[in-house]
Amino acid sequence: MIWLAIVGSAVATYLTRSLPFALNVRRRLPPAATRYFEALPVAIIAALVGPAVVAPGGMLTQGAEPLAAALVVATVAWRRSLLAGVIAGVAAVALLRLV
Amino acid sequence: MGEGWPVMGTTIVVGITFGVVARQAGLEPIEITAMSLLVFAGASEFAMVRLFSEGAATPLVIATVLFINLRHLLMAASLRPYFMRAPPARRLAAAFFLTDESFAMATSHFRRGGTSLVYYVTFAVALFVLWNLSTLAGIALGSTIGEPRRYGVDFAITATFVGIVVLAVRRPVDIAVAVVAAAVAGVLALAGASTVAVITAGALAPALAVFVRK
Secondary structure (H helix, E strand, O other): OHHHHHHHHHHHHHHHHHHHHHOOOOOOOOHHHHHHHHHHHHHHHHHHHHHHHHOHHHOOOOOHHHHHHHHHHHHHHHHOOHHHHHHHHHHHHHHHHHO | OHHHHHHHHHHHHHHHHHHHHHHHOOOOHHHHHHHHHHHOOHHHHHHHHHHHHOOOOHHHHHHHHHHHHOHHHHHHHHHHHHHOOOOHHHHHHHHOOOOHHHHHHHHHHHHOOOOOOHHHHHHHHHHHHHHHHHHHHHHHHHOOOOOHHHHOHHHHHHHHHHHHHHHHOOOHHHHHHHHHHHHHHHHHHHOOOHHHHHHHHHHHOOHHHHHOOO
């Protein structure tokens, strides 16, 4: 089933990349739709964060993950570096779980 | 092409992280390699790993990936005038390598007056090669780390998502969208609906951006 999901996801992704080059789409999207689509990636990726922070591995967090996530937000906002954020987050979660 | 180095560096780091995380989540090296070769979309691949480890149904995985990637339609539509000068086979092949990063680079190239697709193709294919090589490096590394929870490595995927969101915020409403999406998905997951949590919250929250214009 994993293979079906991989191939299906590959096809879906390629369609989003190629359709505007294959079809003759002249009409522009209405502004409301454009705003919706522009916000979509941020929303989906943030939605992946929610469950991972409040219930990592399916169990209610003991506090390490939300604190570490806040640290990642601060680090990335300050340094503008994904790598710095990931290192800070991983180190923080490892330390906080010891407490 | 010199301005592309920071993007290439980030691609390598995120690619290695992806390989490590996917391996730790129990995916086979061949499956992870296939994802980077065929899907070639960082956020989607991370999302797939998370959904696989939660046992999500195949249609749900595909639908989530489709939603994450709908933004490509907007990017491709904006590059269309430049791509349409190339023959169909060539532009449809070039489309496979379209990412946020190659879109940004191509847009700045065309805005500076460039017309050739060569710049875009060179950069986009270089990112594809780097992404796949670093995925392989991550797979090798991920197979050697014994107990991921002990070193916090399992949190790398979440930290990566958090960082991507922070870097993607451009307007105040983006922050509201991100917070609402994370909160709704978190509540749904606590209520036991973890596999549909992501697509439900992710599809609802952008409605905020439709009504708030800041």
